[in-house]
Structures are given as C-alpha cells and as structure tokens.
Amino acid sequence: MKNIVETIIVSASQMQQIEEQIFAAGMPVSALMEKAARLCSDRIQDLYPQSAFTSVGILVGPGHNGGDALVVARELYLAGYKVKVFRPFFKLKSLTTNHSNYATSLGINFYDEIEPLQKCQLLIDGLFGFGLTRELPPNIVEVVNSINNWSQPVVSIDLPSGIHTDTGEALGGAIKASHTLCLGLWKQAFFQDVALAYLGKSERVDFGILPHQIWSVLTKPAPVKKMDREIALKLLPLPRPSVTHKYSQGHLLLICGSLRYAGAAILTALGARASGVGMLSVAVPESLKTMMVSQIPEALIIECPENKEGAIASLPFSQTNLNQFQVIACGCGITKDAKSIVEKVLSVECPLILDADALNILSEQDVIEVLAQREFPTVLTPHEGEFKRLFPEIVNDTLDRLTRLQTAAQQSNSIILLKGARTAIANETGLTWLIPESTPALARGGSGDVLTGLMGGLIAQTKDKKLLDIVAGAAFWHARSGILAAKERTELGVDATTLAEYIQLAIIST
Ligand SMILES: NC(=O)C1=CN([C@@H]2O[C@H](COP(=O)(O)OP(=O)(O)OC[C@H]3O[C@@H](n4cnc5c(N)ncnc54)[C@H](OP(=O)(O)O)[C@@H]3O)[C@@H](O)[C@H]2O)[C@@H](O)CC1
Numbered sequence: 001m002k003n004i005v006e007t008i009i010v011s012a013s014q015m016q017q018i019e020e021q022i023f024a025a026g027m028p029v030s031a032l033m034e035k036a037a038r039l040c041s042d043r044i045q046d047l048y049p050q051s052a053f054t055s056v057g058i059l060v061g062p063g064h065n066g067g068d069a070l071v072v073a074r075e076l077y078l079a080g081y082k083v084k085v086f087r088p089f090f091k092l093k094s095l096t097t098n099h100s101n102y103a104t105s106l107g108i109n110f111y112d113e114i115e116p117l118q119k120c121q122l123l124i125d126g127l128f129g130f131g132l133t134r135e136l137p138p139n140i141v142e143v144v145n146s147i148n149n150w151s152q153p154v155v156s157i158d159l160p161s162g163i164h165t166d167t168g169e170a171l172g173g174a175i176k177a178s179h180t181l182c183l184g185l186w187k188q189a190f191f192q193d194v195a196l197a198y199l200g201k202s203e204r205v206d207f208g209i210l211p212h213q214i215w216s217v218l219t220k221p222a223p224v225k226k227m228d229r230e231i232a233l234k235l236l237p238l239p240r241p242s243v244t245h246k247y248s249q250g251h252l253l254l255i256c257g258s259l260r261y262a263g264a265a266i267l268t269a270l271g272a273r274a275s276g277v278g279m280l281s282v283a284v285p286e287s288l289k290t291m292m293v294s295q296i297p298e299a300l301i302i303e304c305p306e307n308k309e310g311a312i313a314s315l316p317f318s319q320t321n322l323n324q325f326q327v328i329a330c331g332c333g334i335t336k337d338a339k340s341i342v343e344k345v346l347s348v349e350c351p352l353i354l355d356a357d358a359l360n361i362l363s364e365q366d367v368i369e370v371l372a373q374r375e376f377p378t379v380l381t382p383h384e385g386e387f388k389r390l391f392p393e394i395v396n397d398t399l400d401r402l403t404r405l406q407t408a409a410q411q412s413n414s415i416i417l418l419k420g421a422r423t424a425i426a427n428e429t430g431l432t433w434l435i436p437e438s439t440p441a442l443a444r445g446g447s448g449d450v451l452t453g454l455m456g457g458l459i460a461q462t463k464d465k466k467l468l469d470i471v472a473g474a475a476f477w478h479a480r481s482g483i484l485a486a487k488e489r490t491e492l493g494v495d496a497t498t499l500a501e502y503i504q505l506a507i508i509s510t
C-alpha cells in the first residue's frame with residue numbers, strides 16, 4: 001500500500017502543529033526526540049561506519065535540533081566513535097540542557113569554539129532545525145562559513161542549519177550538507193531551487209507519524225504533495241482499452257514553430273509522440289510543412305499562412321473546428337510576431353496549454369483579466385523569466401517561490417507549472433505538486449518544448465483524472481527521462497531529441 005506520509009510536504013508551522021498533536025495524545029517530548037534521534041544515529045552509522053570515520057564532531061544548537069544532535073553524540077560515543085561537541089550557545093531548551101549534562105557525565109568533551117572539530121572525519125549538524133525563524137547570529141555565520149570550507153562530510157539533522165524550512169532560503173548563511181536526514185515529514189525547503197546547493201543527498205527518517213495525525217492539522221487532500229513514480233504511473237493512460245480507435249485516444253493540436261524556430265515545432269511534436277496520443281495535429285507556418293512531414297510522418301501537418309517575419313499569421317480553423325480538439329498547446333517557437341493566433345486560441349472551448357512566446361504575448365495584456373474570461377481550463381508553463389513577465393506584481397512582493405506560484409495560480413484561475421531545477425505545479429485552489437528530482441542536463445534549449453508536447457498528449461488521452469495531476473505527471477516523466485538519459489549518456493548527452501526518446505524508457509525502467 002502506498003505510504004501517503006511519504007508524499008506529504010509541510011511548512012514549519014504545520015510540522016509544529018502535527019508535533020503538538022502527537023504530544024497532546026500522550027507521547028512524551030523526550031521520547032519522540034529519543035526515537036527520532038536514535039533513527040538518525042543508526043542511519044549515520046550505516047552511512048559512515050566507525051571503522052572508517054573514527055572521529056566525529058557534533059554541532060549543537062539551543063533548541064531541540066541540538067537535543068537530537070546530543071542523542072546522536074551519545075549513541076556514537078557509546079558505539080566507539082571519538083566524539084567532540086561544539087556548543088556555542090549558553091541558553092538551551094531544558095531537554096537540550098539535560099542531554100548536554102548527561103553527555104558531559106559520560107566523558108564527552110564540549111567546546112565553544114569550532115577549531116577543535118576541524119580534524120574530525122565527520123560532522124553532524126544539529127544547530128537549527130525547523131525552529132529557525134531569523135538570520136543566524138554573526139558568530140554562527142562565521143562558523144558555518146569555516147565548516148563549508150572544510151572537506152569532511154557533514155550530515156544535517158532535519159535541515160541544513162541556516163535554511164528556512166518553508167522558503168529554502170539561507171538566513172545569513174547555511175551549512176552545505178553532504179547528507180540531510182529530514183525528520184518525520186518532508187518540509188518545503190527540500191523542493192526549493194534555492195536550497196539545493198545546501199541539502200546534499202536527502203532522505204526522510206520515518207518515526208511513525210500516522211495519517212490521522214496529519215489530517216488533524218492538514219485539510220484533505222494535502223495542499224502540497226510530492227509526485228512519485230507510483231502516482232505518476234497511475235496517471236498514465238494505461239492500459240488502453242482493447243477496443244478503441246485513434247480518435248478515442250485523444251486528438252491534440254500543437255500550434256508551434258516559425259521560420260526562425262523551426263526546430264521547436266519538431267521537438268514539441270516529438271514530446272507529443274512519446275505520449276502515445278491517438279491523433280496529433282500540428283499547425284505550423286506553411287514553409288515548415290515539408291520538413292515537419294519528413295520528421296513526424298504520423299502527424300497531420302496543418303500549413304498556416306505566414307507573415308513576413310515567418311511566424312504563423314492566422315489559423316485555418318473556424319472556432320468550431322478548434323473546439324473539437326481535446327486540448328490545444330500553443331507557443332513553442334511561434335515568436336512574438338504570432339500575436340493574433342494567441343488571441344484566437346484564448347477563446348477555445350477545451351483545455352489550453354500556453355508556453356514560451358504564447359506566454360510572452362499574453363504578458364502584454366492584463367493577464368489576470370484575460371484568463372478569468374476563459375471558461376475552460378488553462379495551463380501556463382513559464383520558467384522564472386516568463387513568470388516574472390506574466391506576474392510582475394506578484395514577483396515584486398517579498399514572497400517565496402512557492403507562495404508566488406500559488407498566488408499567481410489563484411489570481412489567474414489557471415494551472416501554473418513553474419519550471420526550474422525543482423518544478424512546481426499549482427492550481428487555483430492552491431493544491432500543489434512538487435517534482436522531487438531532476439537533472440541540470442535539462443538546462444538546455446528545447447527541453448521545455450518536449451515537455452509541452454508530452455503534457456498535451458497525456459491530457460488529450462485522459463478523461464477521468466484531474467488536469468492538475470496529469471500536468472504534474474508529465475513534469476515527473478520529463479524529469480525522469482532527463483535523469484535516465486544523463487545516467488546513460490552523462491549530463492552533456494541529453495539534447496532535446498534524445499530526451500524525447502528517453503520518455504518511454506523512463507516509463508518502463510523501474
Ligand atoms: N518534527 C518533530 O516532530 C520532531 C522534531 N525534533 C527536532 O526538533 C527540532 C525543532 O526544535 P525547536 O523547535 O526547538 O527548534 P530548533 O530548530 O532546534 O531551533 C530553535 C531554537 O533556536 C533559537 N533560535 C531560532 N533562531 C535563532 C537564531 N537566528 N539565532 C539564535 N537562536 C535562534 C530558538 O530560540 P528563540 O530565541 O527563538 O526562543 C530556539 O531555541 C526539529 O528540527 C527536530 O530536529 C525531534 O527532536 C523530535 C521530532
């Protein structure tokens with residue numbers, strides 16, 4: 001059975017409230033700390049055995065993150081590691097004081113300077129966890145900077161100290177961990193681009209939170225979730241019914257390409273091909289027709305009149321014809337000279353995906369007002385730059401990336417997929433999916449075109465699932481394809497054509 005606890009992502013305040021429920025139900029605070037920290041200590045001993053990592057330095061903060069670190073210090077000491085503790089704070093929470101006293105009584109040495117720990121072969125970071133709310137004090141920033149210049153591995157407990165649990169931002173500075181053991185539930189910071197350089201390899205330590213404890217704090221369905229392979233597989237239009245025909249397997253219209261960006265039309269179509277969509281129509285400027293037919297022989301290529309700049313000048317469809325598609329994806333490579341066609345597709349009576357230049361054209365209008373008039377769903381797929389152009393007022397607010405995305409989705413009444421190292425997808429009600437893994441191999445022209453085609457093809461084929469979920473599923477397979485291709489070909493070998501070929505391989509590989 002799916003462990004739904006693994007898919008839920010919380011903020012610091014939600015984690016605190018869930019923790020409070022557990023304590024209120026009778027779990028002693030000290031027992032929960034002991035349990036969580038013992039699990040960390042076991043994991044650390046697996047990852048860094050005493051035979052190879054004899055000496056360990058433990059960084060202890062004033063709160064319960066420091067308490068966890070002291071339990072780890074005690075356990076590692078008892079297991080035979082040589083342990084030194086750096087504890088730069090005078091005022092500690094009482095449980096942390098108790099663990100400090102006990103560790104001292106065992107014979108563990110404490111220091112208020114970091115230098116004695118420099119030669120340790122491993123560091124455990126328990127300075128701050130989800131209780132960090134403000135900038136690190138200057139003396140701690142200095143310590144963190146020194147440690148980041150040292151070369152031994154660092155395991156952070158719960159979060160790399162200095163990282164804000166929700167925004168993922170470094171508050172003045174932050175530990176660059178080799179490994180982070182996230183306690184209990186995934187926190188938002190683990191999926192924020194700005195935190196990636198600090199997290200190292202991340203894993204969740206499950207200390208037995210049950211779903212009903214989560215539902216006593218969160219609304220159902222959970223507002224922010226992590227997409228995974230099991231969920232993404234269920235979102236694919238598989239198995240196909242045995243009696244079907246091409247038009248029952250969805251008809252997607254792509255509106256893409258220009259003389260200048262002819263390849264974008266091919267790449268979008270290759271992404272759509274990999275989705276298995278029943279019928280693919282591709283509207284391109286007329287001079288691209290021969291090339292498209294030779295590259296995508298199975299697609300219906302619709303030649304459109306083109307303007308003097310080589311962009312699509314008009315669409316040879318009546319509004320009724322346009323409404324017959326299951327979904328339309330518009331924008332890849334169309335250039336900003338294709339204004340009139342974006343205006344036309346905005347009124348289609350089917351789901352509409354807008355990407356690339358369709359977003360840039362849209363951003364010259366009152367985005368929120370224009371999208372509010374759409375009666376059918378709209379999916380926007382901006383990268384950061386396009387997002388800023390679409391929603392300058394939201395970006396100017398001092399909101400973090402996730403909140404900006406959720407605000408924009410709500411105000412524009414659309415599904416927004418915000419591209420990045422960690423792509424995030426939100427709808428108008430605030431429901432959000434985060435894509436947990438990707439690869440910088442995708443930071444390459446054309447990757448986004450493949451995503452748009454794939455997404456269009458998946459939406460076209462699926463009748464019984466939520467649009468938000470299918471969009472997130474497409475983003476998941478796109479990232480997985482990049483990861484698999486990079487593994488087999490290095491990060492330099494993932495051009496967009498290759499990426500499209502890896503989509504099917506990613507789906508069948510376990
Ligand atoms: N999830 C769970 O269920 C479990 C959670 N557990 C663990 O508890 C951790 C959360 O513990 P926590 O609430 O005590 O907060 P933590 O992160 O240790 O730091 C807060 C302390 O630092 C202080 N402080 C804050 N900012 C500061 C600054 N800039 N500069 C200086 N001081 C600053 C703040 O004091 P303040 O001055 O704000 O009163 C407070 O004393 C969590 O991450 C996990 O490791 C496990 O034990 C069991 C299961």
Ligand SMILES: Nc1ncnc2c1ncn2[C@@H]1O[C@H](COP(=O)(O)OP(=O)(O)O)[C@@H](O)[C@H]1O
Nearest residue numbers: 419420421438439440442443445446447448449
């Ligand atoms: N550093 C990165 N790590 C992971 N994925 C990335 C990274 N940079 C970009 N991507 C992904 O690559 C794709 C790039 O899309 P986009 O910016 O639209 O490019 P293009 O328009 O050239 O196709 C997006 O899906 C994005 O999430």
Ligand SMILES: [K+]
Nearest residue numbers: 128157159161
């Ligand atoms: K920490």
